[in-house]
Amino acid sequence: MNKMLTVEDLTISFRTDEGVITPVQKVSFEVEAGKTLGLVGESGSGKSVSTKALMRLLPGSAVLDRASRMRYRAKDGREIDIENVRSTRALRRLRGGEIGMIFQEPMASFSPVYSIGNQMMEAIRLHRGLRGRAARALAIEMLDKVGISNPTARIDQFPHEMSGGMRQRAMIALALSAGPNLLIADEPTTALDVTIQAQVLDLMRSLQDELGMGMIFITHDLGVIAQIADEIAVMYLGTIVEKGPTREVIRNPMHPYTVGLLEAIPSLDRLEARLKPVPGDIPSPSERPSGCAFHPRCIQAVSGLCDVQAPPERAPRAGRAVSCWLHAEEGRTAA
Numbered sequence: 001m002n003k004m005l006t007v008e009d010l011t012i013s014f015r016t017d018e019g020v021i022t023p024v025q026k027v028s029f030e031v032e033a034g035k036t037l038g039l040v041g042e043s044g045s046g047k048s049v050s051t052k053a054l055m056r057l058l059p060g061s062a063v064l065d066r067a068s069r070m071r072y073r074a075k076d077g078r079e080i081d082i083e084n085v086r087s088t089r090a091l092r093r094l095r096g097g098e099i100g101m102i103f104q105e106p107m108a109s110f111s112p113v114y115s116i117g118n119q120m121m122e123a124i125r126l127h128r129g130l131r132g133r134a135a136r137a138l139a140i141e142m143l144d145k146v147g148i149s150n151p152t153a154r155i156d157q158f159p160h161e162m163s164g165g166m167r168q169r170a171m172i173a174l175a176l177s178a179g180p181n182l183l184i185a186d187e188p189t190t191a192l193d194v195t196i197q198a199q200v201l202d203l204m205r206s207l208q209d210e211l212g213m214g215m216i217f218i219t220h221d222l223g224v225i226a227q228i229a230d231e232i233a234v235m236y237l238g239t240i241v242e243k244g245p246t247r248e249v250i251r252n253p254m255h256p257y258t259v260g261l262l263e264a265i266p267s268l269d270r271l272e273a274r275l276k277p278v279p280g281d282i283p284s285p286s287e288r289p290s291g292c293a294f295h296p297r298c299i300q301a302v303s304g305l306c307d308v309q310a311p312p313e314r315a316p317r318a319g320r321a322v323s324c325w326l327h328a329e330e331g332r333t334a335a
């Protein structure tokens with residue numbers, strides 16, 4: 001195993017007007033070099049907050065629990081404890097140059113007042129030390145790589161001059177131009193129609209192969225994860241309820257929430273069905289249910305147990321983990 005990122009017991013709270021909420025609780029996962037971890041769960045489960053912590057992009061109201069560990073292996077082989085990075089210089093290097101991020105909304109990555117090329121060349125200057133003609137050539141190469149036709153002309157366009165799908169590609173090119181080792185893709189295809197979504201997924205897969213980056217791919221759609229991730233971590237209300245190799249988790253889901261998410265993937269024989277993953281709504285972190293947080297929505301919940309005590313995390317097989325009373329007797333306590 002060749003881990004480039006090890007997250008252990010990541011716990012994040014926010015001070016709010018209504019008191020302290022903890023939308024991420026003891027989250028642990030790993031990313032192997034050159035592989036993709038798919039982080040899946042309904043909106044509000046804490047996916048974005050968890051990954052923002054990796055870029056140290058949480059707002060001032062956020063509090064990281066002291067047990068939280070984010071160990072990252074940088075391009076030069078050094079181990080970085082992300083939670084302890086202090087200097088502006090080190091933070092700047094971490095963001096973009098080591099860990100890149102792309103979002104659902106490309107306009108969040110771009111400034112409206114500079115051309116695409118200007119912004120890419122700035123990232124290239126900052127993270128790769130290239131200027132002028134060399135920087136421009138690399139930016140054009142990146143635009144070409146992400147499938148933007150006529151990149152020598154397009155490089156001088158402004159973000160608003162591009163179509164949605166094109167802007168999405170340009171955002172990927174911008175993130176890649178800094179040469180990240182790890183790319184966090186936060187629902188990058190959610191706003192796109194199905195055809196373009198498939199193209200962008202293809203693109204990201206081939207870029208990853210070519211560049212050997214690690215990736216964390218976030219989505220609420222297990223169908224998308226199935227196409228791109230090597231490993232899956234399923235998140236519910238701030239905790240990871242199940243994780244393992246993609247194929248295994250999809251063939252043999254163990255947590256009732258994973259089962260629900262899988263059943264919600266539209267299949268060819270029920271194209272119209274964009275089912276709600278699981279009946280009911282995900283509660284707010286300020287109203288976390290007792291015991292297993294999923295129990296109020298779980299058809300298999302055992303009263304007197306699931307509503308009282310949180311299930312232990314078990315590792316029924318190497319590489320798999322599940323937190324559910326249905327599987328509490330299987331395998332070993334997860335590490």
Ligand SMILES: Nc1ncnc2c1ncn2[C@@H]1O[C@H](COP(=O)(O)OP(=O)(O)O)[C@@H](O)[C@H]1O
Binds near residue numbers: 016021045061285
């Ligand atoms: N700055 C913040 N202040 C307070 N609560 C926040 C803040 N950012 C996110 N949250 C809360 O954290 C929870 C998880 O959010 P998020 O990570 O965005 O979920 P996801 O990405 O899985 O949809 C949500 O309940 C959200 O309201």
Ligand SMILES: [Mg+2]
Binds near residue numbers: 186
């Ligand atoms: Mg999100």
